[in-house]
Amino acid sequence: MPAGTTSGTPQVLLAHHLKQLKLPTVLREYDKIARECARDGVDHPRYLLRLVELALIDRERRMVERRIKAARFPAVKSLDTFDFTAIPSLNKMLVLELARCEFILRRENVIALGNSGTGKTHVGLALALAACQKGFTVAFTTAAALVHQLMEARDERRLLKLQRDLQSVMLLIVDELGYLPLSPTGAELLFEVFSQRYERGSTLVTSNLPFEDWTSVLGSERLTGALLDRLTHHVHILTMNGDSYRLKQSAGRRRPPTAADRAEQNQTTAETVDPETGETSKP
Ligand code: ADP
Numbered sequence: 001m002p003a004g005t006t007s008g009t010p011q012v013l014l015a016h017h018l019k020q021l022k023l024p025t026v027l028r029e030y031d032k033i034a035r036e037c038a039r040d041g042v043d044h045p046r047y048l049l050r051l052v053e054l055a056l057i058d059r060e061r062r063m064v065e066r067r068i069k070a071a072r073f074p075a076v077k078s079l080d081t082f083d084f085t086a087i088p089s090l091n092k093m094l095v096l097e098l099a100r101c102e103f104i105l106r107r108e109n110v111i112a113l114g115n116s117g118t119g120k121t122h123v124g125l126a127l128a129l130a131a132c133q134k135g136f137t138v139a140f141t142t143a144a145a146l147v148h149q150l151m152e153a154r155d156e157r158r159l160l161k162l163q164r165d166l167q168s169v170m171l172l173i174v175d176e177l178g179y180l181p182l183s184p185t186g187a188e189l190l191f192e193v194f195s196q197r198y199e200r201g202s203t204l205v206t207s208n209l210p211f212e213d214w215t216s217v218l219g220s221e222r223l224t225g226a227l228l229d230r231l232t233h234h235v236h237i238l239t240m241n242g243d244s245y246r247l248k249q250s251a252g253r254r255r256p257p258t259a260a261d262r263a264e265q266n267q268t269t270a271e272t273v274d275p276e277t278g279e280t281s282k283p
């Protein structure tokens with residue numbers, strides 16, 4: 001059949017094919033951009049380039065959205081809204097470096113330690129968002145929810161599947177380790193998760209407890225030692241001790257950072273941690 005004899009046919013077929021090819025942006029935009037290009041005297045290769053570039057940008061945006069949805073964030077937070085002056089103990093340069101997500105490529109871990117309300121979850125979420133934007137798969141959970149999920153999966157004989165899923169994400173965030181003591185089985189299941197991810201993927205843990213108190217959550221000293229050994233082998237520690245941001249906000253108080261705070265924030269080296277004592281040191 002000669003082209004153009006049945007008016008509307010090419011458009012209908014094109015729409016069908018573009019749907020088959022899963023190119024919704026091309027379908028939505030090709031006509032509008034064609035008219036713009038005709039108006040501007042833009043040639044065919046450049047027309048196609050504009051269209052394909054738009055499709056690429058759109059696809060990337062949709063993939064980021066999909067990764068954010070799959071990660072199950074309790075809220076979306078970014079570093080743009082994080083006030084570093086409110087928490088001088090936190091090494092700002094290290095956080096900014098971590099937001100580049102190279103630690104995920106190196107399969108290194110991050111542990112944020114500090115009292116309640118100091119922004120640990122906020123920073124965890126912000127790093128997780130950065131990871132989604134850079135193309136990494138992410139999962140966010142709390143220690144209590146994770147253990148609950150693991151126990152439930154074990155009872156329903158689907159533990160292996162869950163463990164495999166947890167192992168496959170590139171960044172796993174385990175928030176709030178320390179608020180609730182775990183049962184011996186719960187502690188063992190959590191240990192297995194960290195152990196299975198060891199040197200295979202990055203894990204970010206936040207805790208209100210210093211390392212020496214982790215035994216009170218995990219129950220056994222042997223298990224805590226083995227867990228910390230794996231978790232802290234390649235680790236960046238974020239020290240987040242300070243006043244609760246919530247309380248400070250409600251009290252309406254703020255103190256400007258001192259020169260000493262700024263000096264500390266300018267240090268870019270990662271801290272290393274002694275798993276025995278939990279003491280941190282800079283190389
Ligand atoms: P934590 O997990 O350490 O208990 P959160 O991250 O939940 O603390 O912080 C409590 C609330 O205060 C959150 O709404 C968080 O976004 C906000 N917040 C904490 N620290 C900061 C900060 N330095 N700048 C901006 N918001 C902050």
Ligand code: MG
Binds near residue numbers: 175
């Ligand atoms: Mg928190």
